[in-house]
Amino acid sequence: HSSSISFDTEPxxxxxxxxxxxxxxxxxxxxxxxxxxxxARAGKHVA
Structure with a gap:
């Protein structure tokens, strides 16, 4: 089972x-x- 799941570790x-x-x-x-x-600007119209 050791090859089925492998995790890299950061020392x-x-x-x-x-x-x-x-x-x-x-x-x-x-x-x-x-x-x-x-x-705040959502209600203003943008031209």
């Missing part, structure tokens, strides 16, 4: 932690800064 977790923190930060910026601006 150093710091790159994974950094990537996760960057993803959370970008998601926050997207939701809190860019998304409210789009919702």
């Amino acid at each position: 150093n977790e710091l790159p994974l932690i950094r990537e996760g923190c960057a993803t959370r930060a970008l998601t926050f910026v997207d939701q809190e800064i860019f998304a409210p601006g789009v919702q």
Whole structure:
């Protein structure tokens, strides 16, 4: 059964932690800064 499922492991977790923190930060910026601006303009007519 050892060849049926294989998982790669990362011996150093710091790159994974950094990537996760960057993803959370970008998601926050997207939701809190860019998304409210789009919702505020939804009612205006664009010519």
